[in-house]
Amino acid sequence: MHHANHFYGHAHVLAGYCGLDPEHPPRIDGYVQHGWNVVDGLGAGTPYVSGRPIFVWSEQTRRRAWSMGRRYATVIGAPWLYLLATRPAERGVPRAGTIWYPFHGWEGQHVAGDHQRLIDEILETEDGPVTFCLYWHEFNNNRIRRRYERAGRVVCHGYRGLRWLDTDTRFLHNQLAELRAHRRVASNRLSSAVLYGAAVGCEPAVYGDPMHLDGEVRLTAERIRRQWPELHGRHPDPADATASALSELGADDLASPAELRAVLGWAAA
Amino acid sequence: MNYQLIGGEMADFTDREPVGGELAAYLIGLLRPLGGRILLAGPHAPALIGALTGFAEVTCLVRSQPDAAALADCGATVLCGSLAKLTGAERYDAVVALDGVERLCSVEGPQYDWAESVRALHRVLRPGGALLLAVENELGVHRLVDRATVTFAHTTDAWRPEGEFGAKPGSPARLEARLAAEGLTVGWLGAAWPLPAAPTFAATPAALRDGPSGALSAAAAASVAAAFAGTPVLSDPRRLTAAAIRAGVGAEFAPGWLALAFRGTELGVLVPPVLSGGGPAADLPAGRVLEELLIGACLRHDLPAIRRLLAGWVASEPTAGFDNVLVDGDTYTVLDPARATGEPGGVLRRFAHTLLAGGYAQPWPAAADVPSLTTILLAAAGLAGTVPDADDAPPAPHSLREHEEQVRRLEEQLADAAARVAYVETELIYRDAELRRARLQIDAFAGKVGYRITKLGARAARRAVRAVRRTSPLFKD
Numbered sequence: 001m002h003h004a005n006h007f008y009g010h011a012h013v014l015a016g017y018c019g020l021d022p023e024h025p026p027r028i029d030g031y032v033q034h035g036w037n038v039v040d041g042l043g044a045g046t047p048y049v050s051g052r053p054i055f056v057w058s059e060q061t062r063r064r065a066w067s068m069g070r071r072y073a074t075v076i077g078a079p080w081l082y083l084l085a086t087r088p089a090e091r092g093v094p095r096a097g098t099i100w101y102p103f104h105g106w107e108g109q110h111v112a113g114d115h116q117r118l119i120d121e122i123l124e125t126e127d128g129p130v131t132f133c134l135y136w137h138e139f140n141n142n143r144i145r146r147r148y149e150r151a152g153r154v155v156c157h158g159y160r161g162l163r164w165l166d167t168d169t170r171f172l173h174n175q176l177a178e179l180r181a182h183r184r185v186a187s188n189r190l191s192s193a194v195l196y197g198a199a200v201g202c203e204p205a206v207y208g209d210p211m212h213l214d215g216e217v218r219l220t221a222e223r224i225r226r227q228w229p230e231l232h233g234r235h236p237d238p239a240d241a242t243a244s245a246l247s248e249l250g251a252d253d254l255a256s257p258a259e260l261r262a263v264l265g266w267a268a269a
Numbered sequence: 270m271n272y273q274l275i276g277g278e279m280a281d282f283t284d285r286e287p288v289g290g291e292l293a294a295y296l297i298g299l300l301r302p303l304g305g306r307i308l309l310a311g312p313h314a315p316a317l318i319g320a321l322t323g324f325a326e327v328t329c330l331v332r333s334q335p336d337a338a339a340l341a342d343c344g345a346t347v348l349c350g351s352l353a354k355l356t357g358a359e360r361y362d363a364v365v366a367l368d369g370v371e372r373l374c375s376v377e378g379p380q381y382d383w384a385e386s387v388r389a390l391h392r393v394l395r396p397g398g399a400l401l402l403a404v405e406n407e408l409g410v411h412r413l414v415d416r417a418t419v420t421f422a423h424t425t426d427a428w429r430p431e432g433e434f435g436a437k438p439g440s441p442a443r444l445e446a447r448l449a450a451e452g453l454t455v456g457w458l459g460a461a462w463p464l465p466a467a468p469t470f471a472a473t474p475a476a477l478r479d480g481p482s483g484a485l486s487a488a489a490a491a492s493v494a495a496a497f498a499g500t501p502v503l504s505d506p507r508r509l510t511a512a513a514i515r516a517g518v519g520a521e522f523a524p525g526w527l528a529l530a531f532r533g534t535e536l537g538v539l540v541p542p543v544l545s546g547g548g549p550a551a552d553l554p555a556g557r558v559l560e561e562l563l564i565g566a567c568l569r570h571d572l573p574a575i576r577r578l579l580a581g582w583v584a585s586e587p588t589a590g591f592d593n594v595l596v597d598g599d600t601y602t603v604l605d606p607a608r609a610t611g612e613p614g615g616v617l618r619r620f621a622h623t624l625l626a627g628g629y630a631q632p633w634p635a636a637a638d639v640p641s642l643t644t645i646l647l648a649a650a651g652l653a654g655t656v657p658d659a660d661d662a663p664p665a666p667h668s669l670r671e672h673e674e675q676v677r678r679l680e681e682q683l684a685d686a687a688a689r690v691a692y693v694e695t696e697l698i699y700r701d702a703e704l705r706r707a708r709l710q711i712d713a714f715a716g717k718v719g720y721r722i723t724k725l726g727a728r729a730a731r732r733a734v735r736a737v738r739r740t741s742p743l744f745k746d
Binding site for chain 2: 029030047049050051052053059062071072073074075252253255256258259261262263267
């Protein structure tokens with residue numbers, strides 16, 4: 001339905017879980033939530049067509065969507081968890097260090113000193129090697145990438161795609177391999193990546209300057225800190241944090257391959 | 270003429286739908302130890318009279334002369350006329366008024382109210398004798414869901430259509446108190462479903478209060494489902510019945526009450542607390558009705574619970590409809606094995622229909638038709654196979670509330686469809702533009718004739734525009 005269904009190869013992961021060709025996922029007659037959010041599961045600016053289902057990650061998101069007038073939300077859980085179901089962890093693979101997902105508005109909103117302060121705080125907090133994971137457009141920006149390269153290893157999971165084009169369908173696979181190689185996952189804002197890391201055994205943490213964008217409503221960020229304190233801090237309790245992360249990803253609501261096919265409109269595919 | 274005219278008889282009138290059924294016959298049969306003289310006051314089905322004449326000397330009292338003539342050969346003494354003409358000369362061991370007391374007085378003479386009618390029946394009882402009486406509940410489920418009301422007075426027997434404005438007792442407790450005030454001791458009182466004229470399930474208020482509410486509500490709702498199949502109603506009487514019993518007010522909202530009261534204080538007959546069909550109900554299992562649990566889980570969008578319930582049902586009782594299964598922890602029990610002859614796909618299809626027709630919230634709101642929702646339910650239950658065609662199960666009651674919901678849903682779907690068409694058309698325009706650009710590029714690289722002609726045409730057009738600009742006074746600088 002909407003091209004966001006192909007972001008990060010979500011449709012491809014779901015097709016693989018359903019036993020269909022992961023390279024050519026059938027059309028999904030609705031909107032798959034493509035990232036963790038504190039609204040109705042749709043990305044900002046998604047042109048929602050009323051009556052089409054929104055496939056959200058958790059029951060909490062569904063309730064929120066309903067309260068916002070979205071009556072067609074169905075909980076399926078995060079595609080990330082379906083990927084995990086098809087790619088069980090190998091035993092005895094060593095984990096080391098922290099993978100850090102910096103959130104920032106680079107395009108002129110902040111002076112460089114803010115970023116250096118964040119990097120300093122990260123290196124002060126983390127006791128092992130730090131891998132910085134940048135968003136694709138930051139990774140392609142030499143100035144930004146070099147700043148982080150001075151502090152540690154820098155990776156990018158891939159390009160999420162736009163209008164069904166250039167989607168890196170291995171995005172989540174790359175992310176899974178990186179997360180499974182690290183002991184901790186952290187960011188300065190609670191985000192999908194932190195939840196994903198917690199779901200695969202990383203100790204999650206959210207700390208550091210949240211780097212608010214100019215004009216951004218701070219109420220949302222403050223609300224997130226109030227609602228999920230168990231995921232915030234330099235060393236939150238890993239058990240509580242992981243339980244909370246799994247709940248946000250909808251771990252209890254995952255459908256069987258057959259049910260997911262029926263729900264996504266792939267029963268005849 | 271094999272009947273006696275006692276006065277006040279109605280020559281060209283007949284009473285419709287006399288009370289009958291196995292449960293009524295069973296109750297009448299219990300009167301046997303009281304003695305051989307029994308008065309049947311009011312219209313009763315011939316089968317009830319036949320059951321009595323085997324062991325008792327039966328007298329029937331009816332107000333309609335054609336009804337009296339029809340009963341003439343049934344082996345009973347038939348009195349035809351108004352209750353007011355019944356003298357106290359004869360005393361009976363038991364008086365049966367399972368049709369209630371509303372159809373005992375004819376149009377002629379005094380019009381007894383409820384208490385006066387009971388008093389008249391009381392007068393012809395011997396001391397220690399029993400009155401078996403039915404009382405219709407004006408607040409019963411059957412009345413609450415009725416699209417019409419008795420006060421509309423359309424029928425020939427409705428010359429005093431009092432309905433809820435009458436003087437009848439309105440609850441089991443008041444019925445017992447009123448009978449006591451008349452000097453009668455209530456030995457047994459049961460709330461009865463689904464209709465006063467044809468009770469098939471009855472239970473005492475104590476049994477309803479203390480017994481397994483799941484099984485009791487399921488049994489009462491099943492009787493209501495059979496009686497109201499395909500009937501136009503205001504709202505679904507099955508849900509109302511079950512909800513009332515679960516909430517502890519089942520007896521108060523039952524369609525009627527059956528009372529066995531004795532003249533004096535001695536209780537001559539014992540009646541089981543729960544009656545079903547033609548006798549005492551079998552032991553009722555504990556647990557909640559699967560259908561109610563599933564609807565509840567759907568309303569809460571509790572997917573794990575829905576999957577767990579469906580899996581339990583598939584593993585134990587996949588041929589039983591969801592309204593015929595009780596769930597107690599991990600134990601699934603069929604209530605009525607005779608009805609458990611379905612096929613799993615058909616059961617799921619019926620449930621999909623129930624969810625959609627009832628307008629219940631459920632976790633897959635975009636599945637707006639029965640086949641789509643059944644496909645998902647089949648998968649959620651872990652069953653392979655295709656959606657079966659509709660089976661010939663008894664239809665649900667036709668509820669006005671559900672019709673309203675269907676209209677609302679159709680309006681919403683229509684608006685959604687229009688929005689979707691608009692979106693698709695916008696997307697089409699965008700894709701068409703992409704396609705045109707791609708074709709031009711292909712043509713350009715392929716050096717095709719069409720592309721050259723287009724190019725030549727565009728060039729000619731530009732020239733023409735320039736020529737016009739040069740010559741036209743409109744384009745003067």
